[in-house]
Amino acid sequence: MKKVPDKKGRFGVYGGMFAPETLMAVIEQLQDAYLTIGKSREFRKELAYYFKYYVGRPTALYYASDFSRYIGCKVYLKREDLAFTGAHKINNTIGQVLLAKKMGKTRVIAETGAGQHGVATATAAALLKLQCEVYMGEIDMQRQALNVYRMRLLGAKVTCVKSGSRTLKDAINEAMRDWISSFSNTHYVIGTVVGFHPFPVMVRDFQSIIGKEAKRQIIKAEKKLPDFLVACVGGGSNSIGLFFPFFRDKSVRFIGVEAAGKGIDTDYHSATLCKGRPGILHGNFSYVLQDKNGQIHPTYSISAGLDYPGIGPEHSYYKDIGRAEYYAVDDRQVLNAFHILSESEGIIPALESAHAVAYLIENKKRFKQDDIIIVCLSGRGDKDVNEVARIEGIPL
Numbered sequence: 001m002k003k004v005p006d007k008k009g010r011f012g013v014y015g016g017m018f019a020p021e022t023l024m025a026v027i028e029q030l031q032d033a034y035l036t037i038g039k040s041r042e043f044r045k046e047l048a049y050y051f052k053y054y055v056g057r058p059t060a061l062y063y064a065s066d067f068s069r070y071i072g073c074k075v076y077l078k079r080e081d082l083a084f085t086g087a088h089k090i091n092n093t094i095g096q097v098l099l100a101k102k103m104g105k106t107r108v109i110a111e112t113g114a115g116q117h118g119v120a121t122a123t124a125a126a127l128l129k130l131q132c133e134v135y136m137g138e139i140d141m142q143r144q145a146l147n148v149y150r151m152r153l154l155g156a157k158v159t160c161v162k163s164g165s166r167t168l169k170d171a172i173n174e175a176m177r178d179w180i181s182s183f184s185n186t187h188y189v190i191g192t193v194v195g196f197h198p199f200p201v202m203v204r205d206f207q208s209i210i211g212k213e214a215k216r217q218i219i220k221a222e223k224k225l226p227d228f229l230v231a232c233v234g235g236g237s238n239s240i241g242l243f244f245p246f247f248r249d250k251s252v253r254f255i256g257v258e259a260a261g262k263g264i265d266t267d268y269h270s271a272t273l274c275k276g277r278p279g280i281l282h283g284n285f286s287y288v289l290q291d292k293n294g295q296i297h298p299t300y301s302i303s304a305g306l307d308y309p310g311i312g313p314e315h316s317y318y319k320d321i322g323r324a325e326y327y328a329v330d331d332r333q334v335l336n337a338f339h340i341l342s343e344s345e346g347i348i349p350a351l352e353s354a355h356a357v358a359y360l361i362e363n364k365k366r367f368k369q370d371d372i373i374i375v376c377l378s379g380r381g382d383k384d385v386n387e388v389a390r391i392e393g394i395p396l
């Protein structure tokens with residue numbers, strides 16, 4: 001069988017390096033650095049140190065007994081919501097910023113939509129003493145004023161992007177423009193398993209700590225592997241981080257859950273794998289939500305973190321080879337899950353993570369009593385409480 005991914009970062013037909021010519025040198029430098037520095041004992045030891053003492057890893061694998069009764073099988077929650085800053089994104093940003101530092105870079109840049117990745121990058125940059133600039137669309141800055149202030153508190157410069165739709169995709173374009181002229185001293189921290197090679201592989205490897213820990217923890221608790229892994233899918237980093245360490249364990253089934261928004265048959269969703277077609281976006285070939293002329297289709301989700309028209313190429317590959325199944329749940333089902341998990345376990349999930357929880361609730365019948373399921377609780381819901389109250393018409 002062919003090695004996956006190959007040297008160009010291709011997972012089957014997906015992935016690759018569709019990068020501007022001017023960036024090819026820095027991309028090759030990054031790939032070399034990742035394969036040498038990034039794989040070295042010293043680097044891994046230092047990363048493990050920050051994971052343990054700064055992020056608070058390993059995160060718990062919690063047996064959700066009440067929720068399990070409700071679903072009718074054994075449900076464990078991988079508690080990424082307990083990671084420092086409240087979600088899994090920090091696993092990747094500390095990894096990349098540490099690598100950038102070892103490469104001799106003095107500055108990092110990032111794009112952010114809702115601000116979660118920007119805050120995680122600013123946190124890692126403050127920790128490791130690199131300058132940090134975050135590009136954010138003007139509309140997003142207005143919607144997420146608190147996260148803008150958070151980044152500034154952490155010492156980052158937040159730059160307002162006023163072009164195009166003034167949201168995430170314009171922020172990505174602007175960050176890319178910056179990188180083209182600054183790469184000699186700057187690393188671009190991409191927030192999920194997208195972009196050109198080596199980003200999808202590198203981000204997956206940093207997030208794989210989720211699945212590695214979960215495997216050890218479930219074997220300790222149950223003396224066997226789980227039957228299902230379930231995770232929400234935006235760009236695809238928390239899900240691939242959970243899935244990948246189980247790739248060769250053929251009895252373990254993977255379920256990725258996308259955002260059906262206002263409905264999978266409306267124009268308002270972000271279900272890239274369920275409704276998209278292969279195309280090129282942000283440096284790689286993968287499923288993309290596009291119209292019939294190949295223009296990027298606008299996306300929508302109740303959860304900002306899933307609101308992205310692309311998907312990591314490794315997921316497109318898993319879909320085609322049948323290694324993982326992908327479904328979508330809508331906003332109403334997500335809000336229901338948000339309440340049910342809060343009441344049954346005292347755990348308020350991020351709206352993103354509530355998509356994974358909702359899949360279980362909507363498909364209870366699929367699971368047998370002795371099935372063991374691990375759900376990735378990718379983040380905590382504190383950030384979403386205001387928004388849910390607003391949607392439900394509850395004055396605060």
Ligand SMILES: *Cc1c(COP(=O)(O)O)cnc(C)c1O
Pocket residue numbers: 087088089116191192193232233234235236237238239305306350352353378379380
């Ligand atoms: C950003 C985010 C996601 C979606 O990103 P992935 O790369 O698909 O993991 C999911 N959950 C939370 C809490 C997030 O902040």
